Amino acid sequence: MRVLADREGIPARFLILGSASSRLVKGISESLAGRVDFVDLSGFDGTEVGFDQVDALWLRGGFPESFLSSSDADSFRWRHSFIRTFLTRDISQLGITIPAEQLRRFWLMVAHYHGQIWNASEIAASLSINYKTAQSYLDILTGAFMIRQLQPWTENLGKRVRKAPKIYLRDSGQFHALQNIRSLSELQAHPKLGASWEGLALEHVLRVLRVDPGEAFYWGTHGGAELDLLVVRGGRRYGCEFKYTDAPRTTKSMRVAMDDLRLERLFVIYPGEKDYALDTRIEVVGLRHVEQLATSEMISIG
Numbered sequence: 001m002r003v004l005a006d007r008e009g010i011p012a013r014f015l016i017l018g019s020a021s022s023r024l025v026k027g028i029s030e031s032l033a034g035r036v037d038f039v040d041l042s043g044f045d046g047t048e049v050g051f052d053q054v055d056a057l058w059l060r061g062g063f064p065e066s067f068l069s070s071s072d073a074d075s076f077r078w079r080h081s082f083i084r085t086f087l088t089r090d091i092s093q094l095g096i097t098i099p100a101e102q103l104r105r106f107w108l109m110v111a112h113y114h115g116q117i118w119n120a121s122e123i124a125a126s127l128s129i130n131y132k133t134a135q136s137y138l139d140i141l142t143g144a145f146m147i148r149q150l151q152p153w154t155e156n157l158g159k160r161v162r163k164a165p166k167i168y169l170r171d172s173g174q175f176h177a178l179q180n181i182r183s184l185s186e187l188q189a190h191p192k193l194g195a196s197w198e199g200l201a202l203e204h205v206l207r208v209l210r211v212d213p214g215e216a217f218y219w220g221t222h223g224g225a226e227l228d229l230l231v232v233r234g235g236r237r238y239g240c241e242f243k244y245t246d247a248p249r250t251t252k253s254m255r256v257a258m259d260d261l262r263l264e265r266l267f268v269i270y271p272g273e274k275d276y277a278l279d280t281r282i283e284v285v286g287l288r289h290v291e292q293l294a295t296s297e298m299i300s301i302g
């Protein structure tokens with residue numbers, strides 16, 4: 001590939017597909033550094049399937065085979081088969097020698113921490129492994145695009161802030177499969193309902209607003225104030241809170257985040273259709289309208 005790309009007078013372009021971060025793939029003799037661009041592709045989102053299908057997208061996730069299944073039951077079976085195949089075949093083909101069942105137990109435990117602060121020591125103790133092994137497992141699933149580690153914003157604010165990442169399963173359908181949630185009615189009654197919505201909305205915002213990894217953070221203090229997503233772009237700071245409720249309201253935590261982080265705007269993302277202002281620089285925005293922020297002066301993507 002390097003020889004072909006470097007030929008003079010004969011420009012060539014190639015599309016190379018993969019299902020894992022290049023840093024996980026061992027045995028590569030030529031990195032093609034300086035000759036390639038990387039594009040991370042996610043599954044379907046609401047702008048592609050239509051927001052009238054957002055509940056199905058939420059339950060089944062964005063993998064095409066899962067979302068397009070003829071029934072929720074077929075989708076659930078496909079996702080479980082995917083997890084099994086991924087653990088027994090894909091991981092080993094990346095040169096990673098971890099027992100599939102051990103990694104599955106870890107993945108299942110991470111699913112229970114979806115939307116929470118990462119605690120490697122606690123999970124390691126539950127699995128009878130050491131701290132470094134738990135961290136390496138997390139990094140493997142992150143590099144395979146199964147997990148997102150949202151890093152903390154640790155600017156010196158004069159307060160004790162959290163410094164461990166928050167973790168999310170990147171695909172809501174995989175999260176529901178690991179939680180054994182088979183239908184929308186089961187999801188609505190599940191204690192992880194709010195965390196599930198937060199993960200769905202987070203991934204949607206990051207994708208639609210084209211937020212680079214170096215622009216996305218969460219913020220939380222040991223005093224209890226927190227912000228689900230902080231986007232730092234062009235020297236400006238924007239906040240997002242994700243609320244699965246019909247009528248979000250301002251909270252003390254939002255006001256603390258506005259003042260301490262010096263936010264330009266704070267957007268409360270919810271599943272409703274009506275957008276409205278809660279306070280000066282705090283606005284409620286329906287998930288279906290997030291795309292409009294990308295073309296506004298509020299969070300311009302250039």
